[in-house]
Amino acid sequence: MTPGDLATIFAETSELFEPTVGQTTDSDLHRLREALFPILLDVPYDTENGIHNLVGIITDDGDYSASYGSSFVRPKRIAIYDASIAADASAVVRAKAEAQWR
Numbered sequence: 001m002t003p004g005d006l007a008t009i010f011a012e013t014s015e016l017f018e019p020t021v022g023q024t025t026d027s028d029l030h031r032l033r034e035a036l037f038p039i040l041l042d043v044p045y046d047t048e049n050g051i052h053n054l055v056g057i058i059t060d061d062g063d064y065s066a067s068y069g070s071s072f073v074r075p076k077r078i079a080i081y082d083a084s085i086a087a088d089a090s091a092v093v094r095a096k097a098e099a100q101w102r
Contacts, residue, residue, distance in 0.1 A: 001044060009039055033058055 013035050020028055040054040056064045056072020064072050082101040085094055 001042065006039075006043060013039065 016035065017031070036058055037055055040057065043054050045054050046052040051068055051070075052072060053068075056068075056074075059067075059072070061071050082097055085097045089097070
């Protein structure tokens with residue numbers, strides 16, 4: 001499944017929902033979860049171990065652990081910029097550090 005395929009699936013699914021006006025209800029959230037669950041199951045995620053899938057994003061940790069044997073581990077998000085680069089670093093040092101960070 002390519003990112004484009006996934007974007008298409010989400011776009012088609014979003015057409016099934018009317019915009020929420022005001023506070024969302026439990027019924028609204030339930031409908032969203034029911035629509036997202038099969039999509040997230042199909043998205044390739046844990047290709048190395050084949051255990052986990054993205055339903056862990058929307059599933060209670062206890063329920064997910066019971067189904068898949070362990071908690072869903074959310075990947076760390078890398079910071080956009082390396083804060084360890086000194087403010088007074090030379091242009092060469094800064095460029096090298098920035099290139100290594102990417």
